[in-house]
Amino acid sequence: xxxxxxxxxxxxxxxxxxxxxxxxxxxxxxxxxxxxxxxxxxxxxxxxxxxxxxxxxxxxxxxxxxxxxxxxxxxxxxxxxxxxxxxxxxxxxxxxxxxxxxxxxxxxxxxxxxxxxxxxxxxxxxxxxxxxxxxxxxxxxxxxxxxxxxxxxxxxxxxxxxxxxxxxxxxxxxxxxxxxxxxxxxxxxxxxxxxxxxxxxxxxxxxxxxxxxxxxx
Numbered sequence: 001x002x003x004x005x006x007x008x009x010x011x012x013x014x015x016x017x018x019x020x021x022x023x024x025x026x027x028x029x030x031x032x033x034x035x036x037x038x039x040x041x042x043x044x045x046x047x048x049x050x051x052x053x054x055x056x057x058x059x060x061x062x063x064x065x066x067x068x069x070x071x072x073x074x075x076x077x078x079x080x081x082x083x084x085x086x087x088x089x090x091x092x093x094x095x096x097x098x099x100x101x102x103x104x105x106x107x108x109x110x111x112x113x114x115x116x117x118x119x120x121x122x123x124x125x126x127x128x129x130x131x132x133x134x135x136x137x138x139x140x141x142x143x144x145x146x147x148x149x150x151x152x153x154x155x156x157x158x159x160x161x162x163x164x165x166x167x168x169x170x171x172x173x174x175x176x177x178x179x180x181x182x183x184x185x186x187x188x189x190x191x192x193x194x195x196x197x198x199x200x201x202x203x204x205x206x207x208x209x210x211x212x213x214x215x216x217x
Contacts, residue, residue: 004023004055005021005056005057006020006058006059006060006090006189006193007020007042007056008021008059008061008188008192009060009061009078010061010074010094010183011035011038011071011074012063012064012065012066012070012071012074012094012113013066013070013094013113013157014067014070014157015031015032016031016032016033016038016070016074017030017031017182017183017184018038018041019045019184019185019186019188020045020049020051020185021185021190024186024190026185028045028048028049029045029186030044030045031182035070035073038074038077039077042077042081053081053085056085058087058090058196059078059081059082059087059088059090060090060091060191061074061075061078061089061090062074062093062097062183063092063093063210064093064209064211065210065211066094066113066114066209066212067114068209068211072209075207075209079204079205082204083204088202088204089204090195090196090201091207092191093123093136093210095136096111096123096130096132096191097187097191098113098155098156100130100187100190101180101181101184101187102127103127103128105153107151107152108124108126108133108149108152108153109125109127110123110153110155111123111125111154111156112144112155112156112157112158112159113158114158114161115138115158116138116213118163119139119140119141120138120140120141120144120156120161121135121136121158121212122134122137122138122139122144122147123137124149124152136210136212137212138213141163144162145169148173153174154170154174155174155180155181156181
């Protein structure tokens with residue numbers, strides 16, 4: 001069937017993730033660090049999954065906050081492809097995509113992504129409703145120790161960048177599974193559908209990354 005597959009792009013932090021999702025089925029997913037290979041990786045995943053571009057119905061993209069370079073790469077690619085195929089882009093909070101890894105865990109979920117040196121992008125989520133209840137804000141590692149609720153699990157690509165003392169102090173709140181700290185295409189597609197399928201899609205030309213820091217768009 002034509003026009004059913006969602007192309008998922010998330011490059012707000014390392015690693016980048018791209019995927020193809022048809023309904024609830026993950027057709028393919030690639031996890032990589034070389035952002036200069038972004039276009040090649042998309043071409044490869046389409047070919048390997050035997051999905052022609054005309055089967056794509058939407059592009060779900062992690063809109064940030066996060067890396068200046070990563071967000072510009074993924075959104076620029078999404079815009080070019082969306083215009084060429086005449087399909088919409090569905091943006092989703094990059095931090096929410098990672099919070100979905102522990103949805104319904106019974107605890108609040110805090111997600112961090114690297115910002116400037118000694119700082120992180122931070123957001124706190126209600127795990128049952130997967131709603132953001134605080135943030136996103138940029139805070140220092142020391143402030144994270146003070147701000148994090150005592151019952152919160154800590155996730156995200158910012159975990160590996162924490163200063164040694166902060167990481168040690170929070171070690172009992174950080175899942176050991178590395179997959180819990182990266183985005184997954186299946187979650188990105190689901191959140192995009194839940195957010196946008198009954199709404200008019202955002203104007204492609206007006207879409208800009210949510211850097212979370214003062215960068216020019």
